[in-house]
Amino acid sequence: MKNIFYRLGAAALLSSAFLFTGCDPEFEEDVVVSQGPLDLSKYVAVGNSLTAGYQDNGLYLEGQILSYPNILANQFSYVGGGAFPQPLFTQAQANGSGYLRLGGFTSTGAPILAPVTTNLAVRTDVAPLPGGPRLTKHAGAIQNWGVPGISVLASATPLYGGVNPYFERLLPDNEVGQVSYIQKVVATQPTFFSVWLGNNDVLAYATSGGVVDPANPFGIITPTAQFNAIYTQLVAGLSRNKAAKGIVATIPDVRSIPFFTTVGPVFKAGLPSAVTAVVALTKSGAARKVIPRDDIRVGTTGNTLFTLTSTPYLTLIGQPTGRFWRDQARAKFPNDAAAMNQEIRRYLQNYQLDTTKAFGVSAENPLPSALILDADEQADVQAATTAYNATIRAQAQANDLALFDVFEFFNNIQSGLTVNGVFHSPAFITGNLFSLDGVHLTPRGNAIVANEMIRAINAKYGSTIPTIDVTQFRAVLFP
Amino acid sequence: MKSKFLAFLGSAMLTAGVAQAGGFQANLQGQKQIGMGHTGTGLALDHSSIFFNPGALAHLRQNGIQLGVSALSAKIAYREPSPGFSEAMTDNPISTPFQVYASFGKEESPLRYGIGVYTPYGSSVNWGRNWQGRFGLNELTLKTIFIQPTISYRISDKLGFGAGFVYAIGNVNLQRSIPLQNANYFESGVELDGATSGFGYNLGVYFKPSEKLSFGLTYRSKVEMEIEGGDVTFSLPNSPVVTSQFQATKFDAKLPLPANITLGIGFKPTEALTIAVDVQRVQWSAYKSLRFDYNAPVRGENFTEGSRNYEDVFIYRVGAQYQLSDILTLRAGAYYDKSPVQAGYLTPETPDADSRGVSAGLTLALSEKVDLDASFLYINKKERTDAANLSGGVAGTFKSVAYIPGVGINYKF
Numbered sequence: 001m002k003n004i005f006y007r008l009g010a011a012a013l014l015s016s017a018f019l020f021t022g023c024d025p026e027f028e029e030d031v032v033v034s035q036g037p038l039d040l041s042k043y044v045a046v047g048n049s050l051t052a053g054y055q056d057n058g059l060y061l062e063g064q065i066l067s068y069p070n071i072l073a074n075q076f077s078y079v080g081g082g083a084f085p086q087p088l089f090t091q092a093q094a095n096g097s098g099y100l101r102l103g104g105f106t107s108t109g110a111p112i113l114a115p116v117t118t119n120l121a122v123r124t125d126v127a128p129l130p131g132g133p134r135l136t137k138h139a140g141a142i143q144n145w146g147v148p149g150i151s152v153l154a155s156a157t158p159l160y161g162g163v164n165p166y167f168e169r170l171l172p173d174n175e176v177g178q179v180s181y182i183q184k185v186v187a188t189q190p191t192f193f194s195v196w197l198g199n200n201d202v203l204a205y206a207t208s209g210g211v212v213d214p215a216n217p218f219g220i221i222t223p224t225a226q227f228n229a230i231y232t233q234l235v236a237g238l239s240r241n242k243a244a245k246g247i248v249a250t251i252p253d254v255r256s257i258p259f260f261t262t263v264g265p266v267f268k269a270g271l272p273s274a275v276t277a278v279v280a281l282t283k284s285g286a287a288r289k290v291i292p293r294d295d296i297r298v299g300t301t302g303n304t305l306f307t308l309t310s311t312p313y314l315t316l317i318g319q320p321t322g323r324f325w326r327d328q329a330r331a332k333f334p335n336d337a338a339a340m341n342q343e344i345r346r347y348l349q350n351y352q353l354d355t356t357k358a359f360g361v362s363a364e365n366p367l368p369s370a371l372i373l374d375a376d377e378q379a380d381v382q383a384a385t386t387a388y389n390a391t392i393r394a395q396a397q398a399n400d401l402a403l404f405d406v407f408e409f410f411n412n413i414q415s416g417l418t419v420n421g422v423f424h425s426p427a428f429i430t431g432n433l434f435s436l437d438g439v440h441l442t443p444r445g446n447a448i449v450a451n452e453m454i455r456a457i458n459a460k461y462g463s464t465i466p467t468i469d470v471t472q473f474r475a476v477l478f479p
Numbered sequence: 480m481k482s483k484f485l486a487f488l489g490s491a492m493l494t495a496g497v498a499q500a501g502g503f504q505a506n507l508q509g510q511k512q513i514g515m516g517h518t519g520t521g522l523a524l525d526h527s528s529i530f531f532n533p534g535a536l537a538h539l540r541q542n543g544i545q546l547g548v549s550a551l552s553a554k555i556a557y558r559e560p561s562p563g564f565s566e567a568m569t570d571n572p573i574s575t576p577f578q579v580y581a582s583f584g585k586e587e588s589p590l591r592y593g594i595g596v597y598t599p600y601g602s603s604v605n606w607g608r609n610w611q612g613r614f615g616l617n618e619l620t621l622k623t624i625f626i627q628p629t630i631s632y633r634i635s636d637k638l639g640f641g642a643g644f645v646y647a648i649g650n651v652n653l654q655r656s657i658p659l660q661n662a663n664y665f666e667s668g669v670e671l672d673g674a675t676s677g678f679g680y681n682l683g684v685y686f687k688p689s690e691k692l693s694f695g696l697t698y699r700s701k702v703e704m705e706i707e708g709g710d711v712t713f714s715l716p717n718s719p720v721v722t723s724q725f726q727a728t729k730f731d732a733k734l735p736l737p738a739n740i741t742l743g744i745g746f747k748p749t750e751a752l753t754i755a756v757d758v759q760r761v762q763w764s765a766y767k768s769l770r771f772d773y774n775a776p777v778r779g780e781n782f783t784e785g786s787r788n789y790e791d792v793f794i795y796r797v798g799a800q801y802q803l804s805d806i807l808t809l810r811a812g813a814y815y816d817k818s819p820v821q822a823g824y825l826t827p828e829t830p831d832a833d834s835r836g837v838s839a840g841l842t843l844a845l846s847e848k849v850d851l852d853a854s855f856l857y858i859n860k861k862e863r864t865d866a867a868n869l870s871g872g873v874a875g876t877f878k879s880v881a882y883i884p885g886v887g888i889n890y891k892f
Contacts, residue, residue, distance in 0.1 A: 024880075025568075027556065420873070466564045469559065
């Protein structure tokens with residue numbers, strides 16, 4: 001009966017449409033979309049900040065809505081995809097963790113990034129977790145399990161819910177510190193899944209300039225064997241012996257993201273010609289390293305990367321200053337002057353610093369390791385990335401999954417990618433792909449990634465899932 | 480008379496739609512000819528010979544004036560490349576290409592003078608501000624009016640020559656989005672607007688060896704339309720870092736309106752029936768690029784340039800008219816117009832493709848002095864998919880159709 005009404009309705013609609021559009025140009029072929037052999041009724045996204053929709057150094061409602069998994073789910077809905085509940089922040093707390101927005105530019109054209117601090121989902125009534133203040137809990141179904149900060153290493157430990165506030169907010173109280181991320185996502189029993197995980201197994205080390213905080217067990221580069229074992233377990237659990245199909249994504253070369261490529265060229269250009277080299281700490285210890293001027297990476301020359309966070313300190317080169325160490329200590333003990341001073345003394349002793357000497361050019365007052373990813377540190381990152389990606393590709397093969405080779409994709413677009421007449425590149429702010437933190441994508445970047453994934457899925461499974469019009473997604477907003 | 484003339488000019492919207500012919504040429508210069516697939520170079524039908532063949536004008540025996548206008552309704556559909564399926568359709572205003580011809584001379588004199596005012600090139604396409612190709616184009620309006628004083632000389636009943644001088648005026652307005660959004664998500668854009676003028680000429684020879692057969696050959700020169708000091712208007716985020724990138728306020732540009740050579744043959748197997756065939760060569764290769772020169776840098780460049788590299792094309796036309804009675808004449812015709820746009824060069828200004836036109840028309844003779852023409856032309860362009868990778872255009876599939884009814888009035892004295 002319902003079917004008949006449907007047919008009648010459709011017939012009436014079509015005939016009236018003809019009356020109105022009979023004069024319009026029509027394409028010879030109708031659009032054909034098909035799920036192929038896929039069952040997209042329950043899509044579950046597994047991953048880190050990129051999957052959660054984190055951007056501009058924060059997780060907030062707009063980013064969540066424009067996450068690549070939500071875009072994928074929207075496109076799946078044309079070919080039998082089901083609902084895709086995400087752990088969205090409420091309208092009242094739409095700014096989530098808080099984030100950065102572009103407030104303007106300095107007279108020299110440098111961006112002024114202003115924090116958004118209203119309408120947050122940050123809870124001040126409870127003690128913070130090691131990973132930051134707690135966030136408003138989300139109750140209800142979840143199919144986007146993106147957790148900012150999570151690594152493959154962290155995904156296997158049940159303790160992680162007690163560490164990371166983004167994971168904690170997704171768990172009922174009795175599971176916090178009791179149930180691992182892998183247990184949670186495997187239990188969802190998806191019919192289709194995506195896994196883009198592993199970036200943080202190397203990114204945490206890279207963005208801290210090769211410095212490992214002994215208090216943070218997830219700040220190291222995850223040993224390859226461990227990565228391999230956990231990743232294999234995760235994918236096997238989701239795939240349920242190939243009962244579920246899915247897509248896995250590799251890890252990009254972190255050296256190509258604006259977080260590392262933006263500052264170096266500006267710094268080098270502004271460096272007085274008399275300065276032929278800078279001195280910096282390397283890795284976590286007190287060892288010094290001399291970095292010749294020509295080793296500062298500009299385009300494809302040079303081998304030393306400067307982090308986006310190094311900007312305020314690089315202007316102090318040559319001056320007697322301990323500002324970096326003071327800022328570090330203050331961040332650790334914001335309300336305890338005594339503890340702060342003790343921490344500063346600890347730095348001076350540990351790193352054998354004399355902050356009365358010329359900053360960055362004298363061996364006594366070197367650039368902190370955290371501001372630089374030097375060649376040795378990059379080698380560590382590179383080796384791990386290569387090994388992880390080998391594991392990811394092998395798991396795609398073994399479990400009959402589609403593969404989005406992010407590593408290759410971002411390498412290929414280093415010199416730019418034009419989509420719909422708009423130029424995209426990994427340049428900070430002007431490149432349209434990366435958000436204001438220089439690490440995470442803009443909504444447009446997410447849409448481009450979602451389309452690449454759809455192409456990979458279609459190629460692997462013979463489906464014809466439609467891609468989305470990326471021009472409908474914003475890049476960086478200008479004041 | 481003169482004031483009516485001007486009133487008519489003033490009231491008509493002087494644009495022509497994009498979908499009527501190859502490139503941005505609008506082949507709508509005479510109501511009788513439209514009804515016959517726009518053939519007429521080899522015939523001496525009426526005062527529109529000023530356009531179709533100045534050499535045939537002197538073979539008309541009566542003075543007269545003719546006014547005609549078409550209502551062009553064109554739509555273009557767009558679909559993004561697979562596996563995307565976003566679609567868009569233009570919302571073009573109905574444009575009204577028109578033609579006015581007047582000729583005079585002593586009845587037995589071999590010399591006739593004429594003047595024609597018509598709109599042979601134009602384009603009006605509006606994709607709006609939301610479609611996928613908006614960074615290529617929102618909206619383009621190109622209007623041109625040719626004013627052509629003409630002289631025609633009848634050497635004998637079999638042979639005539641004619642020549643016309645063309646003064647062309649026009650206006651171009653182009654709007655496109657710029658991929659920069661402000662904090663309120665407002666998307667930036669630019670509008671280029673400028674007036675233009677140019678010169679050219681028409682030549683024609685008409686040869687009628689017998690009552691049953693006639694030939695015509697015409698050459699219409701290229702007209703280079705130059706815009707100097709057109710206005711550039713940006714709407715942008717306020718930040719000086721952004722606005723300093725877009726300093727231009729004026730632009731210069733050139734748009735060649737290509738030369739045409741047309742050979743026409745008329746054949747009258749009976750007194751009532753006329754068959755016409757025209758072959759037209761359009762020298763589109765004059766249109767190599769669309770370049771805008773600015774008076775200040777735009778994103779570091781003093782100009783923008785997109786390759787067009789149009790190629791010369793032939794248009795094949797056939798038409799017939801049959802005089803049913805003293806009062807009624809019926810017409811039908813068709814043409815095939817090859818697209819000048821090569822693969823890789825498709826643009827949303829003229830998402831051109833090989834087009835097929837079919838037409839019908841009639842003339843009602845109300846009196847010795849007054850008759851009315853009506854025409855209807857349907858144009859269907861082939862569906863075309865292009866990567867647009869050589870023109871900086873918009874990749875995807877385009878399909879155009881146009882419906883063009885027209886009416887005309889002739890007054891002979």
